[in-house]
Structure formats: C-alpha cells, structure tokens
Amino acid sequence: MALELPAHHRSTGLVDVLDRVLDKGLVIAGDIKVSLAEVELLTIRIRLLVCSLDKAQEIGLDWWRYDRDLSPGRQRRAELGTEELQAQVRQLERKVEALTARAPTRRKRERARTAGSRDGS
Numbered sequence: 001m002a003l004e005l006p007a008h009h010r011s012t013g014l015v016d017v018l019d020r021v022l023d024k025g026l027v028i029a030g031d032i033k034v035s036l037a038e039v040e041l042l043t044i045r046i047r048l049l050v051c052s053l054d055k056a057q058e059i060g061l062d063w064w065r066y067d068r069d070l071s072p073g074r075q076r077r078a079e080l081g082t083e084e085l086q087a088q089v090r091q092l093e094r095k096v097e098a099l100t101a102r103a104p105t106r107r108k109r110e111r112a113r114t115a116g117s118r119d120g121s
Contacts, residue, residue: 022051026048
C-alpha cells in the first residue's frame with residue numbers, strides 16, 4: 001500500500017524545492033548538431049537557466065547580456081553605429097572625389113609652370 005502525503009505537505013515541498021533551486025540555481029545546457037559527411041546541416045543550442053537573476057550574475061552566468069538574439073537593444077545600438085560609420089564613409093568618399101576632381105587642374109598648372117620655366121631658360 002502506497003503512503004500518500006497530504007496535499008498541503010506536497011505543495012510545501014514544492015515551494016521548498018523552488019526556493020532552493022532559485023537560491024542555488026539549476027542550469028541545463030546542450031547542443032545538438034546534425035552533420036552529414038562532416039558538413040554541419042543543423043545546430044540547435046539549448047540553454048536553460050533556472051535561478052534568480054542575482055544568483056546567475058553572482059556565479060558569472062550572464063550570457064544573456066551578450067547574446068545578440070536576447071539583447072535587441074544592443075543589436076539596435078550596433079546598427080546605429082554601423083549607420084554612423086557608413087555616413088562617415090560616404091562623406092570621405094565625397095571629399096576624395098572633390099580632391100581628385102581638382103587634381104587634374106593642379107597638374108595642368110604645374111605642367112604649365114614647368115613648361116614656362118623650360119621655355120624661359
């Protein structure tokens with residue numbers, strides 16, 4: 001005959017287990033890779049972290065802060081930085097074009113000077 005615990009005792013046990021897990025932490029991590037002839041076809045990354053955020057940071061498990069898929073704000077900031085760099089590149093390209101457009105005029109003047117100095121000598 002199986003010994004049955006009262007329902008209130010089971011729920012208290014569950015609360016104790018959850019309290020302990022959140023305090024101590026529980027991590028489940030795994031990677032599944034499907035390859036054919038040494039060519040990776042599929043990768044599934046599984047990361048399960050069950051603990052309080054304070055505990056996770058305390059033990060150095062704060063990978064969610066740096067994961068681009070989990071930090072959309074970070075990705076947007078990176079995109080803004082890229083847009084700024086692209087604008088700077090376009091500005092520099094315009095300056096280079098302007099300088100190269102003026103360069104033939106300078107070369108003509110320099111040739112005329114050297115030709116005039118040769119003729120005058």
